[in-house]
Amino acid sequence: xxxxxxxxxxxxxxxxxxxxxxxxxxxxxxxxxxxxxxxxxxxxxxxxxxxxxxxxxxxxxxxxxxxxxxxxxxxxxxxxxxxxxxxxxxxxxxxxxxxxxxxxxxxxxxxxxxxxxxxxxxxxxxxxxxxxxxxxxxxxxxxxxxxxxxxxxxxxxxxxxxxxxxxxxxxxxxxxxxxxxxxxxxxxxxxxxxxxxxxxxxxxxxxxxxxxxxxxxxxxxxxxxxxxxxxxxxxxxxxxxxxxxxxxxxxxxxxxxxxxxxxxxxxxxxxxxxxxxxxxxxxxxxxxxxxxxxxxxxxxxxxxxx
Amino acid sequence: xxxxxxxxxxxxxxxxxxxxxxxxxxxxxxxxxxxxxxxxxxxxxxxxxxxxxxxxxxxxxxxxxxxxxxxxxxxxxxxxxxxxxxxxxxxxxxxxxxxxxxxxxxxxxxxxxxxxxxxxxxxxxxxxxxxxxxxxxxxxxxxxxxxxxxxxxxxxxxxxxxxxxxxxxxxxxxxxxxxxxxxxxxxxxxxxxxxxxxxxxxxxxxxxxxxxxxxxxxxxxxxxxxxxxxxxxxxxxxxxxxxxxxxxxxxxxxxxxxxxxxxxxxxxxxxxxxxxxxxxxxxxxxxxxxxxxxxxxxxxxxxxxx
Numbered sequence: 135x136x137x138x139x140x141x142x143x144x145x146x147x148x149x150x151x152x153x154x155x156x157x158x159x160x161x162x163x164x165x166x167x168x169x170x171x172x173x174x175x176x177x178x179x180x181x182x183x184x185x186x187x188x189x190x191x192x193x194x195x196x197x198x199x200x201x202x203x204x205x206x207x208x209x210x211x212x213x214x215x216x217x218x219x220x221x222x223x224x225x226x227x228x229x230x231x232x233x234x235x236x237x238x239x240x241x242x243x244x245x246x247x248x249x250x251x252x253x254x255x256x257x258x259x260x261x262x263x264x265x266x267x268x269x270x271x272x273x274x275x276x277x278x279x280x281x282x283x284x285x286x287x288x289x290x291x292x293x294x295x296x297x298x299x300x301x302x303x304x305x306x307x308x309x310x311x312x313x314x315x316x317x318x319x320x321x322x323x324x325x326x327x328x329x330x331x332x333x334x335x336x337x338x339x340x341x342x343x344x345x346x347x348x349x350x351x352x353x354x355x356x357x358x359x360x361x362x363x364x365x366x367x368x369x370x371x372x373x374x375x376x377x378x379x380x381x382x383x384x385x386x387x388x389x390x391x392x393x394x395x396x397x398x399x400x401x402x403x404x405x406x407x408x409x410x411x412x413x414x415x416x417x418x419x420x421x422x423x424x425x426x427x428x429x430x431x432x433x434x435x436x437x438x439x440x
Numbered sequence: 441x442x443x444x445x446x447x448x449x450x451x452x453x454x455x456x457x458x459x460x461x462x463x464x465x466x467x468x469x470x471x472x473x474x475x476x477x478x479x480x481x482x483x484x485x486x487x488x489x490x491x492x493x494x495x496x497x498x499x500x501x502x503x504x505x506x507x508x509x510x511x512x513x514x515x516x517x518x519x520x521x522x523x524x525x526x527x528x529x530x531x532x533x534x535x536x537x538x539x540x541x542x543x544x545x546x547x548x549x550x551x552x553x554x555x556x557x558x559x560x561x562x563x564x565x566x567x568x569x570x571x572x573x574x575x576x577x578x579x580x581x582x583x584x585x586x587x588x589x590x591x592x593x594x595x596x597x598x599x600x601x602x603x604x605x606x607x608x609x610x611x612x613x614x615x616x617x618x619x620x621x622x623x624x625x626x627x628x629x630x631x632x633x634x635x636x637x638x639x640x641x642x643x644x645x646x647x648x649x650x651x652x653x654x655x656x657x658x659x660x661x662x663x664x665x666x667x668x669x670x671x672x673x674x675x676x677x678x679x680x681x682x683x684x685x686x687x688x689x690x691x692x693x694x695x696x697x698x699x700x701x702x703x704x705x706x707x708x709x710x711x712x713x714x715x716x717x718x719x720x721x722x723x724x725x726x727x728x729x730x731x732x733x734x735x736x737x738x739x740x741x742x743x744x745x746x
Contacts, residue, residue, distance in 0.1 A: 202638055203630040254593060281641075283589075284634050287560060287596075291629035294600050298621040301614075308607075308614030315604040315621065323597035324509040328590050332508055335587075 177435035183221040186234065188212065191242045194296055206285045207292070214249035219366040222391060222436055226367040226384045229429040232374025239300030240314050240369045243293035247322050248362065250289040255331055314369045321365035330358035352410065355396025356389070363392030383421045390418035391436050483741035489527040492540065494518065497548045500602055512591040513598070520555035525672040528697060528742055532673040532690045535735045538680025545606030546620050546675045549599035553628050554668065556595040561637055620675045627671035636664035658716065661702025662695070669698025689727045696724035697742050
């Protein structure tokens with residue numbers, strides 16, 4: 135029986151709240167944790183930030199009542215494919231001279247929202263939406279897409295909560311935090327990921343799924359990975375105290391990083407041979423000309439190959 | 441063909457952006473706009489606030505590109521059953537001495553989130569999750585639960601965006617707005633509506649759907665309608681500049697209003713005969729003892745019968 139089995143095990147896990155003991159995993163999340171970005175392959179800097187964001191999130195999503203909601207939310211968060219946008223948010227903050235902790239809540243919120251979004255997208259695939267047969271009496275029924283959708287719906291507000299409570303009135307950060315909430319809401323909403331997902335479904339219904347149309351691929355990469363990485367870098371810059379020029383330069387840098395990652399996600403290793411990707415890499419590095427110091431090398435590791 | 445038909449009509453509607461001309465409505469939203477709360481029946485005060493929130497939202501959700509996302513989002517927002525919690529948010533702000541406009545963004549955000557939540561809940565019902573057959577070539581395919589889910593996902597971040605952009609730095613409101621974002625995120629998330637929805641599904645699988653168990657009904661009303669109305673009233677109080685004692689009194693008032701409305705939603709008119717509802721009404725009115733003036737009468741109209 136593949137199910138959350140929360141009714142049967144929640145009491146046990148209340149006394150032993152480690153996810154390493156999570157033996158009863160939801161169906162949807164049993165896919166391997168595929169790394170869809172170049173982050174871990176290429177840069178120990180990116181990987182170290184991602185590890186820190188995950189540690190922060192593991193503390194932030196408490197295993198507390200209602201366990202029936204918190205436990206699968208915790209599990210879904212760390213089962214989604216990795217994405218380098220949250221790490222880029224922290225890297226942009228550090229480039230500006232901010233501390234890692236200043237961008238940690240925003241990066242964690244973005245990590246949560248992206249995990250919810252990618253898992254939601256899987257549920258949008260029609261054959262996943264078929265309801266499961268009603269379980270026999272006495273059998274745990276807390277499984278299937280109906281519950282997955284509910285738990286995903288809990289992850290998004292939790293992201294906004296994390297961000298809003300990170301405000302430190304003594305440091306006069308409220309304005310920056312509110313601006314970042316607007317940035318995230320736009321990137322994750324109707325002008326961002328949702329629009330890209332909608333277009334993705336329409337494109338997938340074309341002959342060959344649009345996979346041979348480079349202009350279509352470029353547009354998809356820009357609207358999806360590009361938009362999210364642009365938002366991530368801009369948020370890091372805002373939280374690090376950047377001026378408007380720096381914010382816009384980092385937004386553009388993030389856009390190029392994201393488009394390159396979009397190509398990588400769609401085309402794999404052969405992406406290096408594509409002229410457009412070389413061009414994007416040069417455009418990205420040009421945006422960093424404005425900045426100085428060791429952190430320039432670190433943030434450029436998001437696009438420079440091994 | 442019942443569908444959004446966005447591809448065919450978006451150009452037309454770009455030149456004629458009124459929703460009154462919306463003739464091609466999504467399947468999910470063709471249910472009548474059932475009034476599930478007592479708001480419109482009982483109180484012109486509540487109804488006038490609700491009308492103002494809707495007018496505010498109609499301006500706030502622009503019919504702009506991408507119309508494929510904004511248009512159904514607009515439609516879904518105003519097709520969901522009405523809920524009196526957003527109006528209570530404004531009423532609490534006015535009771536404290538604040539202006540209607542101070543709570544308008546929060547009330548609008550709550551209106552959006554509740555519309556998304558109730559529509560999502562309908563989609564959770566298993567037989568609505570069956571995918572539609574693939575349309576014939578050339579036929580508009582932008583219909584069905586897959587797209588409904590996407591557009592609903594866009595409504596929640598838009599709510600947070602509305603709230604965050606409402607901050608007026610000149611009025612030093614950032615701290616209040618951030619606090620309201622936390623309140624809303626908790627009420628709409630894992631400790632609020634999502635937990636109540638989860639419990640609702642579990643209870644519905646009991647013999648008779650738990651409809652004869654008054655303790656179970658009370659618990660459901662408290663966790664769902666009670667939690668949301670408590671949050672709404674507390675948010676209005678925060679934005680109106682209430683002190684902590686006043687915020688907690690209005691939170692309790694909202695809780696009782698919400699529980700009563702929960703009973704009404706489940707039991708209809710016969711709710712007036714239930715001793716527990718009389719008790720809740722008295723408890724609610726007691727919380728208002730602390731406040732003075734004409735606005736006490738207005739906010740008490742949320743629970744006093746015609």
